[in-house]
Amino acid sequence: MSAIQINNTALIDRLEQVAKRLTDTTPLAAAIALSLDTVTQDNFDSGGRPTWAGLKAGGASRLYKSSNLRRSVLPTHGRDFAIIGTNVPYAAIHQFGxxxxxxxxxxxxxxxxxxxxxxxxxxxxxxxxxxARPYLPIDDRGFLQREAEDAIFNDVDIYWQKSFD
Known part of the structure; x- marks a missing residue:
């Protein structure tokens, strides 16, 4: 069996730095949670993507009257997870109908x-x-909407690049 030994301390330090960053993905999870929140807030601002089904005459034009649902949506993250969600009782019926x-x-x-x-x-x-008036960036089958996918790809690319800086 052959072995390669690295004698360059700067290279060793860099490889250790990359390995550490790739084992603790908390910063990546934080970025992803923030991106999911941003896409969700953009969905509220734009009246849904795709556009929400029509509302009754005189109803709120953007799915909210008091903004309680919108304010209740919070991002959470940990070492190996990123979550966006809400605990208001009527959230699911607005998301899924x-x-x-x-x-x-x-x-x-x-x-x-x-x-x-x-x-x-x-x-x-x-x-x-x-x-259904989906505001979270997923569809009824659990797939991310395009804007969320693009944002997460960007987060991963940035995290990957920072691992080598």
Missing amino acids: GKTKPHVIRPKNGKALAFGGGVYKQVNHPGSDIP
Whole structure:
């Protein structure tokens, strides 16, 4: 068996530096999480990519009224993972679409509801069909949208180049 010995301390230092950077990918994961967040925020700004299904007349034009969903989306990362997500209860139905359950609507601040020219103590809502309006940079099959893929490729290229600086 043959062996090669490296006597150049600068080269040895550089190889050790590269090996260390490639075993601790926390900086890469942080960059990827930030890119996923940026693409998600861009999806909110542009009304979806592809454009979200139409909203009811008078509804919010960009999927949000209070911005609660948008503000709840947070990136997280660790040594070997990058995550983008939210914990608001209605996040999934906006991402993937679906039907809400029938429910009773009662007044919050008064004794009755004024609706359709009548006054009621409560209204039985039949449920709503909510079209998918994906804001996270994945589709219903779990594939990244093109902008997220491009951003992550860029993050990996930058990390790779920095490993050799």
